[in-house]
Amino acid sequence: MTDALPGSVAHASALSHAPRQPLLLCLSHLRWNFVFQRPQHLLTRAARDHEVVFLEEPVFRPGTGPLLELRRVPEGVTVAVPVLPEGLPEQAVIAAQRRLLDGLLATEGGRPLIAWFYTPMALDFAGHLAPDLTVYDCMDELSAFRGAPPRMLELERALLSRADLVFTGGRSLYEAKRGRHPRVHCFPSSIDAAHFAAARTGLPDPQDQAALPRPRIGFFGVVDERMDLGLVAALAAARPDWCFSMIGPVVKIHPDTLPRLPNIHWLGGKDYAALPAYLANWDAGFMPFARNESTRFISPTKTPEFLAAGLPVVSTPILDVVRDWGPREDGGPGLVEIADDPPRFAAALQAVLARPRGQWLRQVDRKLARISWDRTWAEMKGLMAARLTPARAPALGEAAAARIA
Incomplete structure (x- = not known):
């Protein structure tokens, strides 16, 4: 079932509001249903004790929107897709995404918010947020990919300046980022x-x-x-x-x-x-x-x-x-x-x-036998709990909160 969030108005029933569960907002350049890879493995596990919203890049349809389509996938994640009219100028696209995001989060002030970035480009419309924790899970050097936006490197510098934690998807990425942030952690590809x-x-x-x-x-x-x-x-x-x-x-x-x-x-x-x-x-x-x-x-x-x-x-x-x-x-x-x-x-x-x-x-x-996505997520979760204040940490679960003691 899909809910549509028109403009900046969010339905109160859009998210589950499970008690004490933090909201993990993932800002991604990938589609959830594209290829099942690192984001899907990690966020499926995060959804066991977080409300996970996977915000994709917009799609454009003639005579439609702006609205936010939400759907719950079997992995327990809510996928959010901004639907925008065709022909919008770039700044209007950014402004529309910001309004839709603000509408989604309008009723979410009572629980911890974790912003989980896969693309620095999301700062264009999410840079005004003040989450309790910001994570940059750098799974690829996106600036080196064909068609990378010219501002990618500039926005990555901004994301690194505000991130609480940086995770990298391999050793080479770790070596490239470790001198640019005080808390960079290497989490190579794992396995189910x-x-x-x-x-x-x-x-x-x-x-x-x-x-x-x-x-x-x-x-x-x-x-x-x-x-x-x-x-x-x-x-x-x-x-x-x-x-x-x-x-x-x-x-x-x-x-x-x-x-x-x-x-x-x-x-x-x-x-x-x-x-x-x-x-x-x-x-x-x-x-x-x-x-x-x-x-x-x-x-x-x-x-x-x-x-x-x-x-x-x-x-x-x-x-x-x-x-x-x-x-x-x-x-x-x-x-x-x-x-x-x-x-x-x-x-x-x-x-x-x-x-x-x-x-x-x-x-x-x-x-x-020494690697698994379960183990990778458990280690990430512990690092996240250690960066939150003690008052907030219990919302991440007793095992994670215990790491602060």
Whole structure:
């Protein structure tokens, strides 16, 4: 069911007003239903003892709005989407979002407010808020992405100046931000191991993949400027006996730029719940990331997800993948194979396809046992509780509040 908030007037029933629950307002550049990744994993867990509102970027419709559409998703989060008329100038768009946000929060003054930023651009319409706690969860270096707004770096400086806590999605991001704020904490990509481990149980092959030949090399994730399409084409041309199963939405690049060899199959985006069935019927995974500014700081969530599914994987030398999952410092083999050009990549895939997996899987499971989204959220929550005043902290839960004592 969707509630609409016209103008700046909020319905009293828009949020649940659960007693003592703080309100966590997430300001995001991503859509909740786009790809299930870091924000969804963390905020689903936050929703166990917070009222979580996930405020997306606006959509534009002719002759509509301004209004705020709210919907409750199964994960317990309220997704809020500003709907604005087409053709509004930039400053009017910002002003409309601010009015809609103020309307949503008009009746929320009696409980703690946590502002959780994924994009510094949200300061344009939310910079006037005075939350009890401000968190910047920096999951990507957005300024390096194609189409990044010119003011991104300026607004990030402003966000860093007011944030109480900064979390980063990987080691490279941590190293880039740690000198710019006194409380930067590294929380690399984690894993819902049980979800992806279902791929080891022999799930039925999805209908749109069942007819594809073996061996199958698979990729899942967003297909954008971070993918080395030349590498994908070269691998497929060099190994016409391999089938490449490609899962994910295509964004910011034109679909006509995708290589269209007979053994490359672009299957489109899939629900998070459906991914284990696809991975269960692959023989290996690959991460053909380009090496450019947009991948300089990434820490791909799919790395431990491939491993939890029991799939050997080969990646281009993305720094965080190499350091966290690649060859050990003592020269021993890593959990992920690294290759930097098409011939080496093909050779590495050939090697992992032929490799016995028993010992490798035991090493994988030992490492994955030390990480989880549950553990990541628990550590974040403790840091948040420690930054709140003692009077406010109990609203975050007894376990978190105890950290202040």
